[in-house]
Amino acid sequence: MTGEVLSVRDLVVRYRSHDGQPFTAVNGVSLDIGPGETFGLVGETGCGKSTLARAALKLTPFQSGQVRLLGRDLAELDGRELRKLRRRCPMIFQDPRGSLDPRMNVGRIIGEPLRVHDLAGRRDREAKVREMMELVGLPDELFDRRPVQLSGGQQQRVGIARALITEPGLVVCDEPVSALDVSIRAQILNLLADLRDRLEVAFLFIAHDLAVVRHLSDRVGVMYLGRMVEEAPVEDLFAHPRHPYTQGLVAAILHADTGGHERLQLVERLAAGEIPSLLDPPAGCAYQTRCPYATDDPCRIVVPAAEVVAGAADGEDRSHRVACHHWAEIPAPATTLEPGR
Template sequence: MTALLEVEGLVKHFVAERSVFGWATAHVKAVDGVSFTVEAGRTLALVGESGCGKSTVSRLVLRLIEPDAGSVRFEGRDLGALDAEALRAFRRDAQIIFQDPYASLNPRMTVSQILTEPLALHDLVPPARRRERVEELLRLVGLEPRFARRYPHEFSGGQRQRIAIARALAVEPKLIICDEPVSALDVSIRSQILNLLRDLQERLKLAYIFVSHDLAVVKHIADRVAVMNLGTIVETADAEALFAAPRHPYSRALLSAIPVPKPRAKRSRIVLEGELPSALNPPAGCRFHTRCPYAIARCRSEDPQLLADATGHATACHRTAELPPPDSIVPSDGGFSPALEKLLAAFGSVAEGARGAGVDTVRPMPGAGA
């Protein structure tokens, strides 16, 4: 299948300090050589800890900020070579849903004005039909047309996010970047928004880049997952393969933190110890080696390459083949295996069983209160 979006070697460093003469003396290496592809109608999830560069990547893809190096190609076109007019036309094909529904909507505009603005900007619908199109968009995201006369402050967080989704859909895009779209919402509302996104993807054949730190959410929606650590991708695979058999030590630690929807189930969490590196001065070699129990001298001096096997499962780790199999790390019966005891001893801690609720499958209903 031909890739809709191709990202190659993307780099973005922000100036953190300047000298008295204005010269840059320190940089935050937010994104440092990120590459991935997104196919039409599929979802790629970017996951990792806060500050790993996920949101910066999403803004670089849309050219909301300019990269220092690398390329982004959409349907074969190099976005870096587009002039202002061509870039404006591209924005019809690619939209973004921001994390905070309270900050992403203009409080001085009604819902009708918010949804009409992109229609007028791209001249998609004649003025006489714009009211009808606004009503169609509201129904599409499960809201009643009468809400068009209201202002954002009159809605709940879930309703606001539905309005933000409707705004993204107004220009009929092919790609939508979802930047933590449910992290600010209650758990029950999250499931409705997630199911809405999946339903819209099936109906409209949309491609998503789903940015999140919540792996339980990612498991529910993603087709493919890229795990980021300190500005780089350390593992990428189909979602089913990555959740069944994570290969990178960092991916395994993240997956061990997913809550189990069984209050009495035993679950072992891998607690990372060691020095947390700074993006201002990332360590030489593998950027995870300061917290990795398997680090050797080579890890401290040589940066591992992201290498894929025949199945497309790629890992950036010098010792992938030497790690214990994932089945022995988190046994299916929830107990503790000898391999797990050894691994947790290396990490230095054993966490108690997690309690939590998994993502449910409640379908959004038209006119619902969320």
């Protein structure tokens, strides 16, 4: 699609395990992120979220598929052009402290991308850094401090300021709050939500937990074992989850919200079983080993393709897609959330 900040088509990334066995970590994934849009990507550990994000910036090579980033086809770029493009697509990481150079002070860390890419002279740089510190809620007197002198939340604010200082087109946030104390998490999520509203920047926001992306994302994609199983506008995904796996995730949030016993049973029914190994993935649908609706044919034979979900009132809604053979017959759980809840 043209005009997208990021457009990924049929992306396949293969790795080798330590004993040399090849496996597919990202298996035919497509997604689009429009200008200023926040795309939340969720799924259990090891399902390929970080690999997808890294491949989208070509920090990890991909075996097939197409990636267009800020209008450029990654396959057509040489190393120099790629580095130039990446500076407009910074990443924010899970471990804020580990991603900040302990020898530099806060002001230098935040301004470093401007220096490295030669985007501003020294004076301008300092002014921009102070402006950015204010934007992310860092008191000015922290300018000369080192990362070790900051709290976890402040360190993550430094990471965010550094990512935003080059006026990026896309910011990739890879689990930016999961290493933080629960009390700090909400503050950082609120900050990101505020920045999302104030700045013209698109976010790819990765999290384990659907609850984390819920208040931040315009659209949400759910991955399972290397595949995108469902993708929809956030309200739609919460109100009408179609894939059994998504239904389980949504029900789990609801259970956390209310603690109802009935709901817990639903969660257990929908999410029972181990996640299969990527080294020996199930035939057919990746979710068939855990899915209460699985049938021998086609579920255990044919990989379900992504289908557009037909909206009830307003015809086809191209923006809601699900990869499940039986999505149209699966009953919507009675416990799904109402939009806006």
